[in-house]
Amino acid sequence: MPLSNEDIVKLKEKAWSIRRMIIQTTIWAGGGHVGGALSQTDILAALYFHYMKIDPKNPGLEDRDRLVLSKGHGGIGLAVVLAEAGYYKDELLKDFNHTGSSFGMHLDKLKVPGVDASTGSLGHGLSISVGLALGAKLKKASWRTYCILGDGECGEGSIWEAAMAAKHFNLDNLIGFLDRNMLCIDGETEKVMALEPLTDKWKSFGWNTISIDGHDFAQIGDAIEKAKAFTGGPTMIIARTVKGKGVEYMEGKAAWHYGGLDSGMAEKALASIDRAYGKA
Amino acid sequence: MAETGLTYTVYDADHMTQAEIYGAVLTRLGGERPDIVALTADLAKSTKIGKFGEKYPERFFNVGIAEQNLFGVGAGLALAGFTPFISTFAVFTSLRAAEQVRTDICYQKLNCKIIATHSGVSFGQAGTTHHCTEDISVMRSFAGMTVIVPADGIETAKAVAACCDWEGPVYIRIGRGFEPRCYENDQYDFQIGKSIQMADGSDLTVIACGPSVQHAVEAAKVLKAEAGLSVRVLNMHTIKPIDKDAIISAVHDTRRIITAEDHSTIGGLGTSVAEVIAETGKSCLLRKLGIPDQFAIVGYPDDLYNHYKIDADGIIEAANAIMGTELEADEDWEDEF
Structure with a gap:
């Protein structure tokens, strides 16, 4: 069933709130991977607030859907989403990055409730997701594994090892999202090390591919529905996104891969997000 | 023929490689433990993990x-x-x-x-690309990793069975081929983290792991017969957590220690033992036998063990040398322990 207008309004509210809190947490943290956290936000919002079976009161629920943030530097964004979902209180994020905190840039599964796998080193998450999906098949369980990949991360050879395996084992309970924001740390992915034709690459590895606008909830919803209905292999949803989405001065800027915010910049960022959601 | 309680007999231990015994034991455990799954990377046959796959194909992933x-x-x-x-190569x-x-x-x-199979120079003919004289060093530096080096087939079986009930990640390092049997039978207590005294002695201690254990046992017999030396031999099958008590006792009782391993002398058993000795603050002579700071030459494993002096001949040579080295007198030796 496609998302209703009401669902989309609800998800937009969530995305607005998550984006604001990413800025707030970046201030608390003294800096953060704000660009990529903002590009993945709508995908995570749709998954955690509509599609995934989860129970924030029982993070270890046996038949919950799993999510592996293979682009682990998006941790600051996932931490905010999990707080918003009710796994823990927002105020815990005040310690983000601080000495001895449970929250570092790359989230630790053993310290942050709701995190299904510790990630951060790129190129690891898809293999872990393949293992989870194989495990679900072996248990004849109905839960799914979602894996969020960065685009720059696709330069890692291990991603393609995992891509081959996911098709080989016909893991139709594995759904990937590729956060295609076109940027890595040193600049445009196509200039640093060309990834295109990226959709064709996934296709040639045997994956069902769906290309969407990663900031359009109707398209995100449709893609998830199609991926869930697809049988016989894994699906990669290639989501065209904008790094820094929602904060005008960050949008499409590689420099905002990681950054700190002074009070003036933070104010500007929050105002920009509010404007984007008609809240100003 | 003594039953080991697992899937093989002592007869098998003489006729099966460590890897073959591993494959047999894992297959047996698979019948008792539905939570066990097995994975390899195109080395099902070489590592023998494929035996599990033949019996439980649905739980086996290549x-x-x-x-x-x-x-x-x-x-x-x-x-x-x-x-x-x-399982794959070390x-x-x-x-x-x-x-x-x-x-x-x-x-x-x-x-x-x-x-992990084919460790050390056990795949000697294959050359450096397939040798692995660094794995103990690497693996023991990973927080929370337990590192075990079984001495022979019987101990491989015991280690594989023991690691099932040991919480957390475990690295077990075995060789490629037939290792000489160290044990008469399987009637001994194998506990992760607890070394096994293969022979007692008061003049010097040889601490060994893997195939070097049997070489040390042989060396001790020769040293007794030919030089009248009383040599203690410890099978340090667990490198991490290491059996500190046994090492401290060896320092106290013999003051001369030789370590022997099919691994680099940097970071492996010898280094682990040295760390414990240093913490005691006692003066103790130590000779680390292993592959020196170089990539090993090509050859049959037994030839390489001889070449790098980690076989019985090499241990005997080191024992004679270390016995000829004077130790400073320490009047408070007894008091400080």
Whole structure:
């Protein structure tokens, strides 16, 4: 069933709130991977607030859907989403990055409730997701594994090892999202090390591919529905996104891969997000 | 023929490689433990993990020649509640996929059991690309990793069975071929972290692991017969957590220690023993036998063990040398322990 207008309004509210809190947490943290956290936000919002079976009161629920943030530097964004979902209180994020905190840039599964796998080193998450999906098949369980990949991360050879395996084992309970924001740390992915034709690459590895606008909830919803209905292999949803989405001065800027915010910049960022959601 | 309680007999231990025994034991355990799954990267036959796959094909995953993926997938299966046994050669485990083992498995404290074969120079003819004289050093530096080096086939069986009930990641390192049997039978107590005294002695102690244990036992017999030396031999089958008490007792009782291992002298058993000795603050002579700071030459394993002086001849030579070295008198020796 496609998302209703009401669902989309609800998800937009969530995305607005998550984006604001990413800025707030970046201030608390003294800096953060704000660009990529903002590009993945709508995908995570749709998954955690509509599609995934989860129970924030029982993070270890046996038949919950799993999510592996293979682009682990998006941790600051996932931490905010999990707080918003009710796994823990927002105020815990005040310690983000601080000495001895449970929250570092790359989230630790053993310290942050709701995190299904510790990630951060790129190129690891898809293999872990393949293992989870194989495990679900072996248990004849109905839960799914979602894996969020960065685009720059696709330069890692291990991603393609995992891509081959996911098709080989016909893991139709594995759904990937590729956060295609076109940027890595040193600049445009196509200039640093060309990834295109990226959709064709996934296709040639045997994956069902769906290309969407990663900031359009109707398209995100449709893609998830199609991926869930697809049988016989894994699906990669290639989501065209904008790094820094929602904060005008960050949008499409590689420099905002990681950054700190002074009070003036933070104010500007929050105002920009509010404007984007008609809240100003 | 004594039953070991597992899937093989002492007769088998003389006629099967460590890997073959591992394959047989794992297959047996698979029948008792539905949570066990097995993974390899196109080395089902070489590592013998394929034996499990023949019996339990639905619980066996061959990911092809892709070791990074191998350990990542293993981590995912552990996260899903399974107990993965993962096997490939030692060199690919500890070097090619080191980060997956560290970050995906150890960091998440996952219950993965890694049985790496072809360690040290046991695949001597294959050359440096397939030797692995660094794995103990690498693996013991990973937080939370338990590192075991069984001495022979019987001990391989015991280690594989013991690691099933040991919480957290375990690295078991075995060789490629037939290792001489150290034990008359399996009637001994194998506990992870507890070394085994193969012979008692008061003049010097040889601490060994893997195939060097049997060489040390042989050396001790010769040294007794030919030089009248009383040599203690410790089988340090667990490198981490190491049996500190046994090492401290050896320092106290013999003041002369030789370590022997099919591994680099940097970072392995010898280094682990040296760390414990240094912490005692006692003066103790130590000779580390192993592969020196160089890539090993090509050759048959027994020839290489002889070449690098980690066989009985090499241990005897080192024992005679260390016995000829004077130790400073220490009047407070007894008081300080």
